Amino acid sequence: MLYTIKDVSKKTGLPAPTLRYYDKEGLLPFVNRGNGGIRRFQETDLVWLKVIECLKASGLQIKDIKRYIDLFIQGDETLEERRQMFYTQKESVEKEIKLLKETLDLLTYKCWLYDTAVELGNLEAVENMSEDEMPPQIKKLKTKLKFDCCSKKEVP
Amino acid sequence: MLYTIKDVSKKTGLPAPTLRYYDKEGLLPFVNRGNGGIRRFQETDLVWLKVIECLKASGLQIKDIKRYIDLFIQGDETLEERRQMFYTQKESVEKEIKLLKETLDLLTYKCWLYDTAVELGNLEAVENMSEDEMPPQIKKLKTKLKFDCCSKKEVP
DNA sequence: CTACTCCTTAAAGTTCACTTTAAATTTATA
DNA sequence: TATAAATTTAAAGTGAACTTTAAGGAGTAG
Numbered sequence: 001m002l003y004t005i006k007d008v009s010k011k012t013g014l015p016a017p018t019l020r021y022y023d024k025e026g027l028l029p030f031v032n033r034g035n036g037g038i039r040r041f042q043e044t045d046l047v048w049l050k051v052i053e054c055l056k057a058s059g060l061q062i063k064d065i066k067r068y069i070d071l072f073i074q075g076d077e078t079l080e081e082r083r084q085m086f087y088t089q090k091e092s093v094e095k096e097i098k099l100l101k102e103t104l105d106l107l108t109y110k111c112w113l114y115d116t117a118v119e120l121g122n123l124e125a126v127e128n129m130s131e132d133e134m135p136p137q138i139k140k141l142k143t144k145l146k147f148d149c150c151s152k153k154e155v156p
Numbered sequence: 157m158l159y160t161i162k163d164v165s166k167k168t169g170l171p172a173p174t175l176r177y178y179d180k181e182g183l184l185p186f187v188n189r190g191n192g193g194i195r196r197f198q199e200t201d202l203v204w205l206k207v208i209e210c211l212k213a214s215g216l217q218i219k220d221i222k223r224y225i226d227l228f229i230q231g232d233e234t235l236e237e238r239r240q241m242f243y244t245q246k247e248s249v250e251k252e253i254k255l256l257k258e259t260l261d262l263l264t265y266k267c268w269l270y271d272t273a274v275e276l277g278n279l280e281a282v283e284n285m286s287e288d289e290m291p292p293q294i295k296k297l298k299t300k301l302k303f304d305c306c307s308k309k310e311v312p
Numbered sequence: 313c314t315a316c317t318c319c320t321t322a323a324a325g326t327t328c329a330c331t332t333t334a335a336a337t338t339t340a341t342a
Numbered sequence: 343t344a345t346a347a348a349t350t351t352a353a354a355g356t357g358a359a360c361t362t363t364a365a366g367g368a369g370t371a372g
Contacts, residue, residue, distance in 0.1 A: 006348075017331060020350085025329095036338045038349055057259045062329070076278055083270035090263040097256050100249055103213045107246040114239035122232055162318075173361060176320085181359095192368045194319055218359070 003041040012049055019049075026066045027052055029073065058089045059096065109141045159197040168205055175205075182222045183208055185229065214245045215252065265297045 009016045022028055023039070030048065032040045055065050068085060071078040112135070117123040131139045165172045178184055179195070186204065188196045211221050224241060227234040268291070273279040287295045 004348080015331080016349090018329085021330065024351095034338090036349080037351095038338070051262075054259050054262045057255055058263060076273075079270060079274045079277070079279060083267070083274050086263055086266040086270055090260065090267055093256055093260050093263060097253060097260070099213055100253050100256070103210050104246065104249050104253070106207075106210045107214060107242055107249060110242040111239070111246055114235060114242055117232075118235045118239050121235070123235060160318080171361080172319090174359085177360065180321090190368090192319075193321090194368070 001043065003046075005039050005041070008041045008046065008049070011046065012053070014049070022052065022062075025062050027062065027069060029069060055089070058093050060089060105141055106145060109138060109145060112138045112141075157199065159202075161195050161197070164197045164202065164205070167202065168209070170205070178208070178218075181218050183218065183225060185225060211245070214249050216245060261297055262301060265294060265301060268294045 003011070005016045005019055008014075008019060012019075014022075019028070023031060028045065028048065030042075031045050032042070034040050052065055055068065056062075060068075064085075068082065071082050071085075113123075113126055116126045116129075120126065131142065134142070159167070161172045161175055164170075164175060168175075170178075175184070179187060184201065184204065186198075187201050188198070190196050208221055211224065212218075216224075220241075224238065227238050227241075269279075269282055272282045272285075276282065287298065290298070
């Protein structure tokens with residue numbers, strides 16, 4: 001089964017010019033061409049695109065993904081470098097998840113803060129609330145955040 | 157206690173030109189100036205910077221953060237819009253964490269794959285391994301991933 | 313007072329990842 | 343076979359978030 005660039009665009013959600021751009025940058029070296037130079041994508045190319053998508057989501061830049069593909073093409077002599085690459089990237093994603101969880105804590109606190117403020121029609125009243133008046137989860141969150149967000153005292 | 161821009165740069169890890177850029181974009185409307193127009197940061201400004209950092213980590217763009225700050229300045233009539241903003245952002249961070257966890261699954265699988273390949277000096281041998289020879293966790297991961305990554309069949 | 317460091321602004325430059333445009337070619341449809 | 347739709351390339355343009363440069367002003371140590 002062969003796919004045109006439009007088919008692949010629909011399947012992946014990536015615009016056709018983006019696929020051409022990836023190809024130009026060397027991310028799709030396995031895509032075959034028909035007589036007139038038209039790209040003929042195979043299932044294997046779709047798998048590569050999924051891997052590329054994952055590596056991009058992990059924070060790798062286009063040039064780093066190209067580097068990985070170049071190493072892959074070079075064969076088993078580059079196994080160690082590719083291994084190192086994945087370990088580095090795994091660590092980086094773990095850190096990013098940790099950071100986002102902290103960010104989520106702040107957002108959860110803010111959502112409660114504004115829910116309550118909207119209810120009272122007034123932000124100050126919530127800022128003046130003692131921690132004991134807050135739901136236990138929120139109190140816990142606020143302690144965890146270590147710094148007061150937009151409390152009257154700290155944010156004029 | 158007042159801080160110069162260099163103090164704040166050291167405290168936050170943000171380069172001084174970045175802080176000036178944020179100020180220019182309207183993200184630091186509360187920072188006072190001394191006689192010669194020199195910025196004098198207070199503790200409250202550091203708190204604002206932490207909130208900005210958090211909002212940036214959540215995926216908000218500079219102009220969106222400015223929008224939030226503008227709403228904050230407008231006062232209680234904008235409580236509802238600010239509330240909506242935090243809910244939208246919370247959902248977005250939850251989605252991002254989910255995506256990153258899937259990405260982490262692929263990377264974990266790849267790390268095992270390359271650990272084993274480096275050990276054997278050969279990637280094909282690992283690709284040809286039956287799932288029953290894999291550690292249970294890896295087998296589970298591979299099933300979860302739904303598509304084979306760089307197996308001989310699928311990636312030429 | 314001088315020298316030095318740090319601060320200021322405006323404006324131009326950079327990097328990244330596309331996105332758009334234009335012109336030509338190929339393929340599919342009537 | 344004519345025409346319309348889709349494909350190709352190279353090159354220019356875009357937007358976001360800085361970063362660098364240049365030129366000048368402020369604060370401090372000797």
